[in-house]
Amino acid sequence: MKFLVFLEHHEAVLQKDSLGVLGKAASLGGEVEAVLLGAGVEGLAADAGRYGATRVHLMDDALLAAPLPQPRVDALETLVGEQDFDAVLFAASVLSADVAAGLAARLDAGLNWDLTDLAVEDGKLVGKRPELGDSVYADVGWTSEPRLALIRSGTFEPAESAGTVEVEKFESRLQDFSLAATMLEQAHEESQGPSIEDADVVVAGGRGLGSPENFALVEELAKALGGAVAATRAVVDAGWYPYAAQVGQTGKTVSPKLYIACGISGAIQHKVGMQGSSVIVAINKDPNAPIFEYADFGVVGDLHEIVPKLTELVRQRKAA
């Protein structure tokens, strides 16, 4: 089986998840090649070689400088048209999800998303994934080639190996509509703000808090427990809390001893950032909230009643 792995990079570093996917592909025993798209990125090819790629297909073009999906669909269409790949694998991200889905439409090729494992069974590639809030596990497949797959973020750890890599350059004509969207400001990691990765206790607040002022409830509980405060994307996007405190796919990954989720529905994109926590407590008024599928201790109730009481009880304990 011949795999092509899409390499994502930011500020001259290959994204960890794409290296993890390279390693997974290598472990399946096929040929593992990778594709690198960008401007001035040739130097990153060697890194891909150290994580499992034997060949890197490189398109280095100023038009690919901004991390936008549509020109990448054009480039991949050209590449998979010239070479036969059984599967094209993507580590899920905001960019790669849009690239993978655009490519699926362009090629009429099947895309399975949110996979947490890949296996070759009876010579056939099988994707594995939990779905419906991770309440069901499914084995999925493809009826056409190339098979396109998005791997859930944080799934595979990169494994360093002593490989060398061949770089093969290619070119592609980019379509006008693909170049129509442009980037006016590009994101940079915001380093200021509290560090939540090292905290033993994380108390997280979501939209169920109802207003930015109510973050005080979460802050008080975190203070009583000696922990840090985290937030969901929904409240960060709404400007209720700083991005530095966000947990999830596009935020931080934390694995504290205790994670208390208050008014958080528990979307997969949030879960991937905190599923490594030892103990998860959830307070949510909706008994069907997905968070209850993976909380160790779930309370169906109003956080405005429960959180202040909990804070008070913790304070009393600590004072005693």
Place this chain on the structure above:
Amino acid sequence: MKIAVCVKVVPDGQLRLDPQTKRLDRSGEATLNTFDVNAVEEALKLKEAGSDVEEVVIVSFGPERGLEAMRKALAMGADRVVLVSDEAAAGSDLVATSRVLGAALERESADLVLFGQQAGDSDGAVLWAAVADRLQRPLISQVAELSREDGKVHGKRQTEYGYDVLEAPLPAVIAVSDAINEPRYPSLKGIMGAKKKPQETLSLGDLGVDAGDAGEAGSRTEVYALGDPPARGDTVKLEDDGSAAEKIVQFLLEKKAL
């Protein structure tokens, strides 16, 4: 200017799969995908802000009984709905769905096509990119702040590395995040008026889409098997009767987490 909003009708409450067809069980109550209500709201805001927006049309692909749930968008203030529904279309994956929806949008030729953040049942968060490719239109996804000037749209959005700002000329495809706005509640007048607004149901044939290009025949993915998740060990889920805080403390003490 015309705005089209793509919405999905999803099962209300707990989701389950039909073990026979391995498809989502859509037999119970249905509701407008909550993430799409944000897209409807954003379209209405644009219409209210700019005198040049003539129409907000709601477009969906799915079972015929979805029409009722789609009326919520009309009650909020949208002008018209178009539902593509066809026996032959059940079980459509991304490839098939984007083809059908693309054909419906082609027919509308809207200047701006809006999507919600994700379908609450399948969690793909990808459909817009496939549709933008079919329509050959520029795309901005995950938009948390949208603005419009001189035939262009600007979108601020979060990625793994912080916030970007993107620009696209119209016509364009935009997918919004669940925090872009606070959707309004339909007024009583809106609800009463919704039934009278134009509601069109189209078949694949009406769109010139071959039945073999939709449904399972037009799909490129399949589900082999379904199973239960791994056992989770001891977990507790309880309803608060006023003593939940004490119970959490007891639990934390048992787990030596306090």
